[in-house]
Amino acid sequence: MKISARNQFHGKVAQVTMGAVNAQVLVTLAGGEQIVAIVTNESVKSLDLRASADVIALVKASSVLVMTDDTGIRLSARNSLSGKVTALEKGPIHAEVSIGLASGDSLHATITQAACDALGLAEGIDATAVIKAPSVILGVPD
Amino acid sequence: MKISARNQFHGKVAQVTMGAVNAQVLVTLAGGEQIVAIVTNESVKSLDLRASADVIALVKASSVLVMTDDTGIRLSARNSLSGKVTALEKGPIHAEVSIGLASGDSLHATITQAACDALGLAEGIDATAVIKAPSVILGVPD
Amino acid sequence: MKISARNQFHGKVAQVTMGAVNAQVLVTLAGGEQIVAIVTNESVKSLDLRASADVIALVKASSVLVMTDDTGIRLSARNSLSGKVTALEKGPIHAEVSIGLASGDSLHATITQAACDALGLAEGIDATAVIKAPSVILGVPD
Numbered sequence: 001m002k003i004s005a006r007n008q009f010h011g012k013v014a015q016v017t018m019g020a021v022n023a024q025v026l027v028t029l030a031g032g033e034q035i036v037a038i039v040t041n042e043s044v045k046s047l048d049l050r051a052s053a054d055v056i057a058l059v060k061a062s063s064v065l066v067m068t069d070d071t072g073i074r075l076s077a078r079n080s081l082s083g084k085v086t087a088l089e090k091g092p093i094h095a096e097v098s099i100g101l102a103s104g105d106s107l108h109a110t111i112t113q114a115a116c117d118a119l120g121l122a123e124g125i126d127a128t129a130v131i132k133a134p135s136v137i138l139g140v141p142d
Numbered sequence: 143m144k145i146s147a148r149n150q151f152h153g154k155v156a157q158v159t160m161g162a163v164n165a166q167v168l169v170t171l172a173g174g175e176q177i178v179a180i181v182t183n184e185s186v187k188s189l190d191l192r193a194s195a196d197v198i199a200l201v202k203a204s205s206v207l208v209m210t211d212d213t214g215i216r217l218s219a220r221n222s223l224s225g226k227v228t229a230l231e232k233g234p235i236h237a238e239v240s241i242g243l244a245s246g247d248s249l250h251a252t253i254t255q256a257a258c259d260a261l262g263l264a265e266g267i268d269a270t271a272v273i274k275a276p277s278v279i280l281g282v283p284d
Numbered sequence: 285m286k287i288s289a290r291n292q293f294h295g296k297v298a299q300v301t302m303g304a305v306n307a308q309v310l311v312t313l314a315g316g317e318q319i320v321a322i323v324t325n326e327s328v329k330s331l332d333l334r335a336s337a338d339v340i341a342l343v344k345a346s347s348v349l350v351m352t353d354d355t356g357i358r359l360s361a362r363n364s365l366s367g368k369v370t371a372l373e374k375g376p377i378h379a380e381v382s383i384g385l386a387s388g389d390s391l392h393a394t395i396t397q398a399a400c401d402a403l404g405l406a407e408g409i410d411a412t413a414v415i416k417a418p419s420v421i422l423g424v425p426d
Contacts, residue, residue, distance in 0.1 A: 002210040002261055003217075003272065004253035019305030021161030021180065024324065038305065038324065040166065040180065040275055043218035056215065061254050062204045062346045065421070068286040073340065075287075076327035076422040091235035093375035093394060096254060110235060110254060111288035112345050112380060112394060119286055130287065133324055134276050134418050137207070138218040144352040144403055145359075145414065146395035163303030163322065182308065182322065182417055185360035198357065203396050204346045233377035238396060252377060252396060276418050279349070280360040 005058035005137065006108040011035065013053045016044060025049055025138060027057050031103020036078040037136035047140045056139040063135035064109035066097050067128040068119050079131040081107055085123050090116070099127050147200035147279065148250040153177065155195045158186060167191055167280060169199050173245020178220040179278035189282045198281040205277035206251035208239050209270040210261050221273040223249055227265050232258070241269050289342035289421065290392040295319065297337045300328055309333055309422060311341050315387020320362040321420035331424045340423040347419035348393035350381050351412040352403050363415040365391055369407050374400070383411050 011029040023044045025037045035057050039049075049055065065077070086106065087098035095116040099107045107129045121127065153171040165186045167179045177199050181191075191197065207219070228248065229240035237258040241249045249271045263269065295313040307328045309321045319341050323333075333339065349361070370390065371382035379400040383391045391413045405411065 003215075004208040004251070004257040004261060006254050006257050017305060019161065019303065021159060021164045021166050022305045024305050024326075036324070037218070039218040040178075040220060042166075043220065047216055047218060049218075058207075058217070060204075060207060061257075062252075062344075065342075065344060066288040072426045073287075073423040074331055074426055075342070076321070076323040076331060076333075078324060078327065089235060091233065091375065093373060093378040093380050094235040096235050096256070108254070108256075109288070110346075112290050112392070114380070114392075115288040115290050115345075119288060130421075132418070132421060134274070137272075137274060139215040142214045142216055145357075146350040146393070146399035146403060148396050148399050161303065163301060163306045163308050179360070181360040182320075182362060184308075185362060189358055189360060191360075200349070200359070202346075202349060203399075204394075231377060233375065236377045238377050238398070250396070250398075276416070279414075279416060281357040284356045284358055 006061040007059040009057045009105060011055055011057055013049055013051055013055055015051060016049055027055055031101060031105050033081055033103060035136060036133040037138050038134040039138055058137040058139060059131055059135055061108045061110040063131060065130040066109050066111055067130050069126045075130060077130045078133040080128050082128040085121055085125050085127050088121060088123060097121060099129050148203040149201040151199045151247060153197055153199055155191055155193055155197055157193060158191055169197055173243060173247050175223055175245060177278060178275040179280050180276040181280055200279040200281055201273055201277055203250045203252040205273060207272040208251050208253055209272050211268045217272060219272045220275040222270050224270040227263055227267050227269050230263060230265060239263060241271050290345040291343040293341045293389060295339055295341055297333055297335055297339055299335060300333055311339055315385060315389050317365055317387065319420060320417040321422050322418040323422055342421040342423055343415055343419055345392045345394040347415060349414040350393050350395055351414050353410045359414060361414045362417040364412050366412040369405055369409050369411050372405060372407060381405060383413050
């Protein structure tokens with residue numbers, strides 16, 4: 001797909017929960033992981049999102065946090081995908097961190113260079129990508 | 143206005159739909175486009191947002207995705223603004239893409255340099271800015 | 285905590301308002317300020333968020349807007365934390381702005397270099413960090 005979201009995962013809708021304005025959509029990725037997205041009710045209707053529909057979950061790299069093992073903290077962010085750091089690109093303000101998942105997929109995060117240093121990120125170490133549910137955009141074939 | 147949001151569009155509230163916690167606000171921009179914002183109910187009350195009120199829609203450049211034509215995918219993101227790439231500023235990690243809209247307004251997005259390369263973005267090509275409704279902040283004159 | 289969010293504030297839950305899908309959580313920070321977070325109802329349950337619970341409020345630097353004094357505009361973004369610019373790190377695309385709060389805490393924002401220039405940001409000037417409620421992630425000790 002020709003869209004700038006660095007993270008694009010194929011999956012199937014597992015469950016849709018409508019609210020007053022927003023809906024919660026549970027997606028099972030091709031690699032087996034589950035992702036939760038919060039989208040508006042109108043998007044659920046216009047995209048006809050329902051159980052077993054094919055979808056693509058899109059996440060901007062800037063919406064991804066990176067956590068190293070054993071934080072001892074549980075988070076309100078609904079999505080956690082664990083793997084190993086496979087690449088680290090450093091810049092003056094931001095760094096781009098690539099995490100290889102067990103499924104074989106890669107996930108990309110842009111975090112501040114200061115956070116990258118504070119976490120001691122390096123290729124090969126265990127890391128978890130954390131993504132808030134409203135940061136996930138869903139796409140369906142036209 | 144003295145605030146860092148790169149994108150600031152003047153418009154008028156077209157419709158407000160209250161939910162349990164969040165509300166959906168439809169704004170018609172001065173240039174004719176429509177933008178959907180999700181804000182909290184309390185913001186609707188404290189800003190007194192109602193049909194035909196003057197508002198400014200603010201969007202951080204980092205909240206904007208860039209799509210090139212013919213993706214063949216429909217997205218849950220509620221806002222799409224189309225135009226032509228008018229400027230491209232490259233950095234080590236991010237690139238800033240400016241898109242000129244038909245209305246004459248410009249829209250700015252920061253995306254990863256890797257995504258910029260993958261999309262083959264260049265000045266003059268057609269591009270669409272995609273913005274999730276919760277990424278839009280509304281402002282009203284004090 | 286070992287997570288890349290540049291902003292991590294300790295506090296206590298003051299109030300929880302459940303919605304259909306999302307909940308609003310009011311947190312009083314150790315420094316006295318209040319922060320509003322929008323999280324999903326399921327996060328409220330799984331983290332057992334209730335009045336007076338200890339929490340950490342996490343905010344990515346890229347989710348923070350920077351406002352200089354006297355904008356004459358009221359915003360739908362629910363969180364405003366005021367202080368003085370204590371550091372400014374410039375890059376080709378983004379700048380990182382550090383704001384020292386009255387409480388002694390520091391807050392970090394990444395904004396575009398263009399916005400930084402337009403605002404005339406410099407060390408020592410008054411600035412307010414603006415954060416949308418859905419950009420706040422809550423954490424609790426495991």
